[in-house]
Amino acid sequence: MSISIGNLRATASWNRTSRFWLAWPQATGHRDHDDAARDDSIALAQLLAVHAPVTMVATPMDVVQCSLQMPAGVMTLAADAGSSLLATQPVWLADAAGTVLAGVASDSLAGRDLAQAAGVQVVDLPAGWQGDLIETDGEGTAMVLARLAEGLVGGRVEAERLLAEKLGIMQVIWLNDPGAGRVPARYLAPGVVAVPGGHDANHPAFAALSANRDLLRATSDRVGRNFKVLDLPCPSRQRGCYSDCMVAGDLVVVPEFEESRDAQAFAQVVAALPDSRVIAFPATHLAGPGNGLGRTVLAQPKMN
Structure with missing residues (x-):
């Protein structure tokens, strides 16, 4: 079921967490x-x-094995979409009172399945719009991947109108796509943004990432804060991403990739977030290519 937009606005990842959603890893043959x-x-x-209830999403074929291995209190959910259910990376929407009403703003079938599982409704967006193209601070500012405006007759002007109308986003910072197909930056706290760095000038993503970094450092958000931009290293051996931290309330989980740069990335995040609980967790076997833990765990905001 869809709902009218009204005064809904996109929430931030540091809202209190109602539930964590994880995907049970499917067999790869290795x-x-x-x-x-x-x-x-x-x-x-x-x-x-320890922080909020957890649901592990597994395919019907894996759900029995998954449920037998889960710690006490962790729920399991059988879903045909499996891990793709979480790959939609929804934008959670709340009303003026902070009540989460529309949990998934996505044009995908998996997004609608997740909305049903989460007990929230759906906001219809233009075809091809997904949550991982939008990174919002919950205060009206969002970093948006430039390709989100592709296919719209009015281009970025029309996209900005729709973002304001449907998601309550009043300031859009358009970022270049370095090839990952998602926003190459993540809010860690109000005004604090992590971006992937450490590429040399010959890397195919260097130009796009450098332009994004320069733009963010020269930009303030809708409430007038200058961005603190954390230029985190990239893993030397793995195809992961340190800047893709998982943020839920005051908890920030920094991915580890079993190499020397783990300590550098963790220290940078700890120094930038003195009021957050920052921990590290292994991501080598969980994160997809170019990802960390932010796109491995889905944190559903808590309803007031």
């Missing part, structure tokens, strides 16, 4: 990797369950 991924999923569910 037993050592699969075992490690599932062990890490169980450990992550156990860690997060």
Whole structure:
């Protein structure tokens, strides 16, 4: 079921958390990797369950095995879409009182399935609009991937009108796509943004990432804050991303990739967020290419 927009606005990831959603890793045929991924999923569910309820999403074929291995109190949900249910990366929407009414702003079937599982309704968006193209601070500012405006007759002008009308986003910062197909930056706290760095000038993503970094450093948000931009390293051996931290309330989880740069990335985040609870967690076997933990765990905001 869809709802009218009214005064709904996109929420920030540092809102209080109602529930964490994780995807049970599917078999890849590489037993050592699969075992490690599932062990890490169980450990992550156990860690997060201290902060809010956790649901592990598994395919119908895997749900029995998954449920038998879950820590006490962790729920399981069978879904045909499996991990793609969480890959939609929804934008959670709240009314003026802070009550989460529309949890998924997505044009995908998986997004609607997730809305039903989360107990919230759906806001219809233009075809191709997904939550991982939009990163919002909950105060009217959003970093948006430039390709979101593609396909609209009015281009960015029309896109900005729709973002304001449907998501309550009044200031749009358009970022270049370095090739990941998602916003290459993540809010860690109000006015604090993490971006991937460490690329040399010959890297194909260097130009786009450098332009994004320069733009953010020269920009203030809708309430007048200058951005503090954390230029985090990139893993040297893995295809992961340190800047893709998981943020939920005052909890920030920095991904680890089992290499020396783990300590540098963690120290930078700790120094930038003195009021947050910053921890590290292994992401090597959980994160998809170019990702960290932010797109591995879905944090559903708490309703007032």
